[in-house]
Amino acid sequence: MIGSLDERGAQVLRHVVDDYIETAEPVGSRTISKKMGQTLSPATIRNIMADLEEMGYLAQPHTSAGRVPTGAGFRYYVDYLLARRRLARPERDQLQRMAGEAGTSADELVRQMSRLLSNLSHQACVVVVSRFSNQPLRSLSMLRAGVDKVLLVSVMQGGWVEHRLIEEETSLTGDDIERINNYLNELAVGLTLSQLRARILQEMKKEKARYDRLMQRALLLSARALDEGSPTEVYVEGRANILEQPEFVEDVQKLKRILRAFEEKSVIVRLLDKALEGETIQVSIGAENPVEGLPDISVVASGYRLGEATAGSIGLIGPVRMDYSHVIPLVQYTARLLGSVFEHR
Amino acid sequence: MIGSLDERGAQVLRHVVDDYIETAEPVGSRTISKKMGQTLSPATIRNIMADLEEMGYLAQPHTSAGRVPTGAGFRYYVDYLLARRRLARPERDQLQRMAGEAGTSADELVRQMSRLLSNLSHQACVVVVSRFSNQPLRSLSMLRAGVDKVLLVSVMQGGWVEHRLIEEETSLTGDDIERINNYLNELAVGLTLSQLRARILQEMKKEKARYDRLMQRALLLSARALDEGSPTEVYVEGRANILEQPEFVEDVQKLKRILRAFEEKSVIVRLLDKALEGETIQVSIGAENPVEGLPDISVVASGYRLGEATAGSIGLIGPVRMDYSHVIPLVQYTARLLGSVFEHR
DNA sequence: CTTAGCACTCGAATGCTTGGAGTGCTAAAA
């Protein structure tokens, strides 16, 4: 059914999609004819549109309505017809200014960038931070926190800080803790957390042999701390933008499904899954996304890097009828920006 | 206009509110007559309802419709007519089980309790944690985090951990840091953060006199760290429950306003403001809440204590037509539970 | 291959009718 298009067909498709993105209404042949400077009459356009429909790029809600792009239509549009505009100056400036804010902590910064991105795009913005897997440790320390508790604090490349409070019955002296810290840092700095996990297991055998009870305990505690804890953090900003989209407001069921999805970390992670693999932009149109229950949303997302590894991904979630030509460079730019910000932290 | 009610009037009002809470539809005289076991005919009920309307407790959407409780009607209901039921066993059990989960960190626990509460109530649940103002410090430590950065970590009563990453050009040796830590802990443990702030300012003068450059620097860094940072954290769970309420779904504008409000920390803090003062339950009905733009929501909230001071508040946000007799004990119980959980951390 | 012309389709908007739920009032009953 779906084939390639000649120049004319492509132009018509492009205009249909453009117009539909703008108006959210079915587009008629008259409109397209005008948009193309009346080089072709509505009747001709109708013929072309009928062809496009046959090829699966357009659809008719009912006989006497205009045409609406299908998922395939949007896909073709994004792949071949999109005007790859550069990001407008003022938007670049705003993003850069935000990224330059020095005082904020890493996760506060991400949240604010995400909010700004959602404002600029009028879509909901989602960020997944995979704190652990990939980022090398800058320091790992243990410190006392009250009578029978110790706190394990890890600082990652990029300024991410993670901590775990652990119950510990037997008390450690200040000296003990200092020794442990020296030992841990020697062991850990430069490793990613998953590497460290492996290293600790390895080391535990050695230490057992050496009969150093204190170090054994330190390793045990660290291993325990590393086992717990969620490996990813998720931020959602600009949920209310979903309500700006007529297609969602008309159908409360869709709205509910989307809002529920935003409340499930795992769903969001799955939505942005592909983007986590690299720094290139990923566009899922409609049912293309991996989540079963959400065939009416598109996701435009990109991973952002920190050194060698992908540190997380940032994306926009909205209706299939999204302004891709605007949104794609926005996300792309923001992802790069995030990466470079964390590089210098 | 608004006066006190005789027994009969009160009973009718109670039934109208009960029925309206259940159905979200205007309530007619027939319905009430039946509910009261036909001790009074519909005609009599009509007379009573007309009185209640005159007094401002009921209103008619239009001439030939039933009655709907006004804000004042709900207020009277909550103040005088509510059957103060105890919380049902299974709900108590669920909450307790959740509170007993040992492994989770303080903020993860709050988030999960909040989510559970939103599920049990079918409303959106909001928690405000005022981390700083009131809770005494258990420990305050500085540690190195990379080449030119130090991390200041504070552990509060209740298991709350807070950290700040600070740029620091001149490098500190391990010895320096140890001295600083001893000094800081001596200074800080047992104080609340606001007390500590004052203490540091005091101390800075002294140290200046003593010409101890290292301690000076430590104090400077600490002061800087304490000055930044938001004093409160806010969690919202169960937003999607808002969409279960017909009164909100019918009116997208209201929906938008509510969702936008959920995205503004300051708005939420204002909504729960009164509850932060004490451990008693606060009910704001409709326009009673302090936020201008949200006259259609009710807030049922309670502060939770940690030792002497209020550590935060937890509340439910929903339509004026909320099931107060269910929701009030729910919130009350959860707030107490939270307090006692953090007590033992 | 393009396009003017035309018959046709279908949804959205409009107006009309009807049914029913609910009211207020009055007058009789308790």
Added chain:
DNA sequence: TTTTAGCACTCCAAGCATTCGAGTGCTAAG
């Protein structure tokens, strides 16, 4: 004096017919 049966009245919601117009597909001429 209070209650209630009876009744006229109001108004919304739902159903139905009609109209309007945007848009189509097809055909035949350019």
